[in-house]
Amino acid sequence: MIRKPLRPLARILRARETGQDPDVIEAENRAERHAEIQDRARKRAEGRLVFMALGFVAAFGLVGFRMGALAASDPAEPRAQATGAQIISQRADITDRRGRVLATNMLTHSLYAQPNQMVDGKRAADALAKIFPDLDHERLVKDFTDPKRKFLWVKKKLSPEQMQAVHDIGEPGLLFGPREMRLYPNGRIASHILGGSAFGAEGVNSAEVIGTAGVEKAFDGWLRNPANEGAPLTLSIDLTAQSAMEEVLSSGMRRMNAKGAAGILMEIGTGEIVAMASLPDFDPNDRPRPALKGDPSDSPLFNRAVQGQYELGSTFKIFPVAQAMDLKLVNPNTHINSTTPMKIGKYSINDYHNYGPSLSVADIIVKSSNVGTVRIAQMIGVERQKAFLEKLGFFAPTTIEMVEAPTGKPIVPARWPAVTSATVSFGHGLAASPLHLAAAYATLANGGRKVTPTLVHGKKRAAGERVVSEQAASLALAMLREVVKRGTARAGNVEGYEIAGKTGTADKPRPGGGYYDNKVVANFASVFPYDDPKYVLVVTLDEPTGQLGGGESRVAGATAVPVAADVISRLAPILGLRPVGVKPLPDIEAPPKNKVKVAANQ
Template identity: 35%
Template sequence: MSFLSRIMVLKSRAHFNTGGRGSAPSAGASFQGTRKKKSAQAKNRVGLLIAGFTVFYCVIGGRLVQYGMAEPLTTSSILPPDRLLASRPDLVDRNGEVLATDIRTVSLFAEPHKIVDADEVIEKLSTVLHDLDVKGTYSKLKSNSRFQWLRRQLTPKQQSQILALGIPGIGFRPEKRRFYPGGPTAAHVVGYVNIDNRGVAGMERYVDNQGLADLAAVGMTSSQPLEPVKLSIDVRVQAIVREVVTTAIQKFQALGAGGVVMDAHTGEILAMVSVPDFDPNNPAEGGEEGWLNRMSNGTFEMGSTFKSFTVAMGLDDGKMNLQSTFDARFPIRIGGFTIKDFHGKGRVLSVPEIFQYSSNIGTAKIADAVGIEGHKAFLEKLGLLTKMKTELPEVAQPSQPRTWKKINSITISFGHGVSTTPLQTAVAGAALLNGGKYIPPTFLPRSREEADQIATQVLKPTTSRDMRFLFEWNGVNGSGRNARVPGFNVGGKTGTADKVVNGRYAHDKNFNAFLAGFPMDNPRYVVLTFIDEPKTDKGNGAALAGTSAAPMVKDIISRSAAILGVKPKFGKDGSALLVSY
C-alpha cells in the first residue's frame, strides 16, 4: 500500500472514532451524537420563534387594551358616528298624527391638513352655498386641526352639486335632522332641537330630560327607530286655536295673545298657543318675542278673572252663600287708594250680581270677610302662588307681595297685585268647575282614573256647583255673552287688567282674558284666552275683554266642540228642535 493510500485510511478511521482515548471505535455511537445535536438546535429555534410571537402578540394586546381604556379624542366639534346618527323618538298627538320626526341628511366637513388652496375651495363652495361665511370658512381651512365642520344639514341637491365640484380635502358625514310637519302650529308645546339634535325647549327638552340626553352622552343611543312619545294635544284643535289667536292679534293690533283648551277632569292640555311664535324647523327666525311662551312662561295680572276665585273662596269658607248681599254703594278708601267699580250700580248687590257686574267693591268685601291669611291660603291651594308642576320645562314663578297686608288682599281679590301665568289660571279655573278637584296639568295622555289618583280636593262639591251656576249666569246675563255658542252652554268670567307702565297703572293699556267652561250643565272643558294690549277697531284706546278675549272663546268652541266630542243641545229640555221645511 502506498503512502498516500495509508494516510486516507487513517483519516477515515479517525472520522468514525468517537470514543475516548484508547477506546475502540464505534460507528453507532457516532451517528447517535450527531442526531441529538441537530434535535437540540431545532428545539432552540422553535423556542425562539414561539417566544418572538408571544412577545409580538402581547404588545398588540396591550396596545388594544390601552386604546380601549383611553378617552376619545375630541377633534373640533365632531361627534362619534353612532351619536350623530342616534334616533330621537317621534312626537305624535293624541290621535297619532306626527308632530316631530327624524329625517336623514348629511353635513359638510373639511380636513384642513389636506387642503392645498383654501381660496380655491372657498371660491368653488360659494357657487353652491351662496350665504357661505367666507372669513370664518377661511379661518377653518387654514387652521391646524384635522377636522372642521363647514355646513351642517345640507339638502340632497347641495350635496350633489358639491360632489360635482371635486374638491379634495372635504367630505360628507351622515346625520339626522328634526322635522316638524306642522311648522309653527304647536311650536311652544313641541319645542325644538339644536344643530346636534338635542332638545332645547318644549316637550323635546322634556324627552331629553327623561334620560335620552344621558344615554347620548355615554354613547348608548341607537340608530334604530324608538317608540313614539304620544302627547295629549289634538293637532286639529291646536290648529283652530292658533288660527283664532293669530286672527285676534292682527285684528286688535296687539302685542301678544294666547289660548288653551284643557280637559277639566283629567288635566290634559288639548291645545295651547302663544303668539308671536316661531317655526321649529327654523327657530332662529322667531327671535326672542317668538320664543317666549306667554301661556306658561309669562306672568301677568289676570284682572277680574281672579274674582272667580275670590267668590269661590267666600262660598267655600262659609262666610256667604248665593243669597248673601254686600253694600257696594260707596268706594273703599284704604292706604291712600280708592277702590271703586268700573260700572258701579250704587246699591247693595247680591253675590250673583257682584259676579255679573264685576264689582271691585263687592269682591273686596268678600276678601275682607275671609281675612288675609285665609285669602293667601286659598290661592295657594289652587296653585296660583307657586310654580306650576308639569312636563313642559318653560314654567314661570308667580309673583306676590313679600308681606300681605289688608290693601294687598283687597287688590288681589279683583286681580291686581299678584302676577301668575294664564295656564295656571286655567288650571285653577278647572277646579272651580269639576267638583272642586285640583288636577296638575299634563301634556301627556292621562285617564280619568289616573287623574283621580293624583287630584287634590280643594273645594267643597257644593262650592263647585255654585260656581257653575255663576259662570253660566254671567254667560247669559253678564260680560260672557260674547262667548256664548248656541247649543253648547258656555259660561265664564272676563278679566280686564290695566298694565303697569313705569310703576303706574296705564288705563289705555290692558291685558284682557276670558276664563270659560262648557257645557255648564256638566263642564268637560276649560278654555282660556288672553290678548295683550288690544286696541279698539278704530286703532285707538284699549279694547275690553268682553269685546276682545270673549269672542276668541266663542270662535274656538264653535269650531272645536264637535271635534272634542261635545254634542250640542237645543230647546228647554236639551233635546234637538225638529224643524220642517
C-alpha cells in the same frame, strides 16, 4: 423503556451447548427490534395524517359557512371602526294623542372640509359661497388655503339638492358625513310645546340630537334612552285642535291689534292640555336665537301661556266668592254693600259703574263689582284668603312637563296688608300665568277637586285634593254661566254650546313702577259645556284694542271674549261636542220616480 438485548446470555449459552449458531439469535432479535421501530413510526405517521385531514375539513367547512353567510346577507360598504365614545344619534318620535307625528328623525348629511387634501381651495370657497350665500366667503378662502388646517365644519345639515351641488364641485377635500336630524313636519304648529333641538356631541359619521326647550328638553333623557326601544312619546295635545286654535287665535290677535296672545284648552277631568298656543310663534325647524336685549316677552321664543306673569284682573273674583260660599259666609242671594268709592286707608276702590247701595253675590260676579268682591274678601280674612289661593296653585310654578315651567312662578306680594288682600281679590297685585288660571277654573269645574295640568296623554293620576266643596263649586259655576248670559261676557254666547266664564281686564304695569294708562292684558276664562263641564278655555290678549259701541275699547268683553267665542265655535265640533238646541237642516229627499217627467226626444 427497557430495550430487549440482542444477545441474551442465557440463550447464547444454551445455543452453544446444543451446537446452534449464536449469531442467528442476534439476527432474530435485531429483526424483531426493527419491526417494532417501524410499527411505531407507522402509527405516528397515521396520527399526523388523520390530524391534518381533520384540520383541512374544519378549515374548508369554516370557509364554506362564511361564504354562505355572506351570500345570504345584504351587501354593504365596509366602514372604518370609529374611535372614542359611541354617539347615540337615535331619538324617539313625539306624537299627538291620536298617534300623529309631531317630531321625528330624518337622515341627512353634513359637509366638512379637509383643506390639506384640497386641489384648489379658493375655487372651492367661491363655489360654496354661491351654493350657501350665508357663508362668509373671505373666511372660507382663508381656511381652505391655510396649509396647517386639517379639518373644519362647513354645514351641519344639507338638503339633497345642496349635497348634489357640492358634489358637482368635484373637490376631493369636501366630504360628507351621514347623520340624523330632528324634523318637525308641522312647522310652527305647537312650536312652544315642542321647543326644539340641536346637535350635541358630533362626529364625522353621526351626531347626538339633544333637546333645547319645551318637551324636547324636559323629556330629553327619555327620548334618547335605548331601553324604550323607539317607543314614541305621546303628548296630550290634539294636532287638529292645536292647528285650529293657533289659526283662530292668530286671526283674533290681528283683528284686535294685540301684540301677543295665548290660548289654553284643557280637559277638566284629566288636566290634559288638548291645545296650547302662544303668539307670536316660531318654526322649530329653524329656531331663532334668544334675544339678548329688550323685553324677553317680545321674543317669539317666549311662551306666554306658561311663562307669562300677568295680573289676571276680574277673572279672580270668582275665587273669593267660591271660598265664602264654601265657608257658609254667603250664598248667591246674599246682599253685599256695594257703595262706591270704598276707602281702605288712604286708597280708594271704585267700580266701573255705580251699582247702587247693594248687590247680591251673584250680581257681584255678573256685573264684576270690585267693591262687592273686596267686601267678601274682608269677610274671609287675609290668612284664609292666602291659604285658599295657595291651594289653587297661585303661589308656585305649575308642574307641567316643560323646562319653561319654573320660570312662570307667580309674582306674589311679600307683604299682605288689607289693601293687598283687597286688590288681589279682584285680580291686581298678584301676577300669574294663563296656565295657572286655567288650572284654577278647571278645579272649580271639577267639583272643587284640584286639577293639575299635564302634557302627557293617558297618564294615570290620583284624584286631586279637595279645594272647595262640590256645592260651592257648582254655585260658582252657575254664576259664571250668568256672566255669559247677561253679564260682561255676552259676546261669548256660542249658539248650541252653553258657555260659563268670566272676563278680566288688567292694566299693564310699567317697568319702573305704576301702570300704563292705555295698555291692558285682557283675559277670558271659560268652561264648556256648562251642563256637563268637559273643557276649560283661557284666552289672553296682550295690549288689545277692540271695537265697542262704535268706538275703541280695550276691555276683555270686547276683545278676548269674541276671540274665545270664535275658538269655541271652531273647536267644539273637532272635540265631538254636538250643539244643543240648534235645528238641523231639513233633509233633501229625491222626488218619487213616478212623478219624474222625462222629456220626449224632439
